[in-house]
Amino acid sequence: MLKNSTCIFDLDGVICDTAKYHFKAWRRLANELGFDFTEEDNEKLKGVSRTESLKLILQWGKKEITDEAELERLADMKNEWYLDYITRMTPEEILPGVKNFLDELKKKKIKIVLGSASKNAQIILDKIGITDYFDAIIDGTKTTKSKPDPEVFLLGAEAVKAKPKECIVFEDAQKGIEAALKGGFYTVGVGNSDALEEAQIIIPGFEYIEYKEILEALNAGTK
Numbered sequence: 476m477l478k479n480s481t482c483i484f485d486l487d488g489v490i491c492d493t494a495k496y497h498f499k500a501w502r503r504l505a506n507e508l509g510f511d512f513t514e515e516d517n518e519k520l521k522g523v524s525r526t527e528s529l530k531l532i533l534q535w536g537k538k539e540i541t542d543e544a545e546l547e548r549l550a551d552m553k554n555e556w557y558l559d560y561i562t563r564m565t566p567e568e569i570l571p572g573v574k575n576f577l578d579e580l581k582k583k584k585i586k587i588v589l590g591s592a593s594k595n596a597q598i599i600l601d602k603i604g605i606t607d608y609f610d611a612i613i614d615g616t617k618t619t620k621s622k623p624d625p626e627v628f629l630l631g632a633e634a635v636k637a638k639p640k641e642c643i644v645f646e647d648a649q650k651g652i653e654a655a656l657k658g659g660f661y662t663v664g665v666g667n668s669d670a671l672e673e674a675q676i677i678i679p680g681f682e683y684i685e686y687k688e689i690l691e692a693l694n695a696g697t698k
């Protein structure tokens with residue numbers, strides 16, 4: 476029976492929509508290299524690390540680049556453009572209902588943890604003004620393995636001295652759900668994607684959703 480458990484949040488797609496900025500920056504890179512890709516393709520990059528994303532995009536454009544220095548240069552270039560967008564983010568970009576949900580957790584003294592693949596997570600949290608909510612922040616600067624490896628969530632749980640079975644992971648990406656399930660966490664899929672069906676429960680977002688309803692649904696084993 477799950478009681479007042481730690482909540483581990485993914486960032487992009489759960490707390491805010493940075494995917495649109497990733498898309499713009501990656502697309503600009505693809506265009507400079509002479510090809511394009513769609514927003515539908517971009518779905519496949521959600522939760523995927525920067526290096527892995529670059530490899531996928533180059534495959535789509537049939538570009539064979541193996542030189543490590545060149546790969547790094549391209550990833551850095553994309554990140555500079557991405558930084559241009561995220562450094563202009565404001566608290567209005569927090570997804571609907573998230574702030575209320577975090578407030579409810581704080582009131583209940585439930586630990587709040589970030590589990591994101593992004594190396595830019597700290598900048599984003601600062602810009603949208605919610606860093607102080609977090610008891611621990613695990614992001615792409617602290618991990619060595621990307622989702623679907625559970626490392627990011629295991630480090631998150633460890634940071635607040637919780638066991639995976641005492642934590643709920645909120646994720647918008649299939650790779651993130653897979654990572655959380657591998658690590659033995661409870662999982663809540665956030666969004667409308669078909670790719671979330673492995674999650675124990677799925678919510679469209681945090682608007683009108685209370686933590687106690689999530690707990691009840693997880694304990695009842697309902698979808």
Ligand code: B16
Binds near residue numbers: 523648
């Ligand atoms: P960065 P999440 C992920 O964030 C994004 O979904 C993914 O598209 C991105 O490539 C990855 O972060 C790395 O981001 O380039 O900022 O290090 O969903 O794990 O919060």
Ligand code: MG
Binds near residue numbers: 487488521647648
């Ligand atoms: Mg995400």
